[in-house]
Amino acid sequence: MNMLESILYPPPPSLFINAMSAATVILLANSGISEVRGRNMAYSKFSNWKEAVSGKSSSTITGTKASGRTAMLLVYSPALAAALASFFIPGVVTTPRQALVSAALGVHFLKRVLEILFIHKFSGNMMVHSSIPITFSYFTNTVLIIVSQYLSTGMPEPDINLTYAGIVLFLVGITGNFYHHYLLSKLREKGDKAYKIPTGGLFNLVICPHYLFEIIDHFGIALISQTLHSYCFAFGSMFYLMGRSVATRNWYMSKFENFRTGVKALVPYIF
Template sequence: MDTFIAVMFSSEQQELYCLDCMGYFLMFMAACAFFALLFENVPYGRHASSKYGFPVNVKFAWFVQELPAFMVPLCLLLWTSSAKTSQLPNRLLIAMYLIHYVQRSLIYPFLIRGGKPTPVVSFALAFVFCVYNGYMQIRYLSHYAEYPTGWVTHPCFITGSALWLVGWLVNVHSDHILRTLRKPGETGYQIPRGGVFEYVSGANFLGEITEWAGFALAGCSVHSTSFAVFTLVVLASRAVAHHRWYINKYEDYPKSRKALIPFVF
């Protein structure tokens, strides 16, 4: 794989420049997505539409679209020089990323109960994003990222790591609550109860946003920051759309529950 990368880039400086450009481009895409999502919901689940192509089985879609976010980094770690993986900050940041996507790609899809098919356009875009982001994050962390001595004791790293852990736990727990709302064979929707859902409609989204915000704070790079910003834009839109859907569907939906930020929004 080192040979393939050497063919793609004339020097390490050129590859690092391209990685930086990928980060800034993702920021740009986040801005575009922000404006686009003011007029259109992300087309998946209860908001899916036939205008975004034929439906793909939800378990198959989640597994295949998320798998590159795990497999691309794994290939980079196993089959490239990965010069910076000997450094503790880099190892911990890579571990944060992989823990999320091991759960998301290898466990979560097979626990889904019911669930509406995913439009093929949404499926394809998610697949491309996972390839793009998986390469950008892990290639930078494994081969280029340099952190000061003692970075793991810096307030940014400690705070970011704590946020990542809290966000990951909220995300996994909230997914469990949503999954157990349905008995085997059921496909309908119900009001989620318990955990962070007592405060917000998008508890699972809040967890994932918090995860990647913590990852960005701990990583302090354009690559991690762009990922956090893109996640915020897309998942905040989903949370708002879900909140409106619940309010319109259920007359007894909790009035005090917010969309994404407890007690605020």
């Protein structure tokens, strides 16, 4: 407990936020397990999972569809708006740490939006109802991280200040994530919708280096924040992305006979 107290603010005096922190880890970890079991969130290469499971064509599946670009903008824009709004709501951002947390969240989601607009290439449509849980998760957890930081005002500071370590991790994570997203975008020429085995960067060692750097990004924000909810979201995201990366590796192995079995899912040489 002493170690935790040295790197964490005391839990906020809010039963709701503390319960949501525990629920975040549990729900995201369960989502990671579901990914491994084949119940994948329907975006990216898994966007047609209903057809694969049901044997129905996309035309027989009911529900509102949006282009992949529009759907992913729907996923990230509310969280970006929440991060930016925190600077304009009186009293929410009053300390350097609070400003850094809101800024890091804002940069994280602004990068995502800009990538969707200018970097990513999308291969198809996405069911709108599939994007809603992801949108809700990002928006809710962004708000809860900011509110947890606000509630830490006046509480004893953690004995170990991890702010600078968090900034370094955040910059490494967001840069590495962007670089590997850029490499993915270069796999397709204009109009090309076929999937290919990615190469370059850490893709020669793991199939999801962009997830690895996203995890580093989330832990960077957690170290800047040092609140219970920020750590819970970072760990929950890690568990989910671990499951997603395993599912992605399995997908590539099933689709490409020349996929190298030595390429790991997430962590080079290890996992």
